[in-house]
Amino acid sequence: MLPNRRLGIAAAAVLLSLAATGCSSLGRTAVGTLTYETEREFVITQTSPSVNGCHRLLAPSGVPRIENRTLNDIILYRTRNCQGKDPIYVATNTSDSIAPGSLPWRSYTVVH
DSSP states (O other), X not given: OHHHHHXXXXXXXXXXXXXXXXXXXXXXXXXXXXXXXXXXXXXXXXXXXXXXXXXXXXXXXXBSEXXXXXXXXXXXXXXXXXXXXXXXXXXXXXXEEOOTTSOOBOEEEEOX
């Protein structure tokens, strides 16, 4: 009977660890700021965006330049739903500008 009890305790510990890991990113943010310019050179700053989900950039027409001053890397997309071809990875404390004639960035995800 003792081996079954140990097995039960081990299984419960594993399940508890998995549950804690699954909930650990709830409410977490990318500490720092994302700053971007619109096509009309209006500067927008977002402070500590959530690490969960797809984020639309606040400029409906997209942005040609972004600075990632958060503690997390981000991935930029040319669509409003974080999908599509040619996303770009922007590491923490770096920036990106689009090439002349290319589509602006419209959404991003936070790498965590």
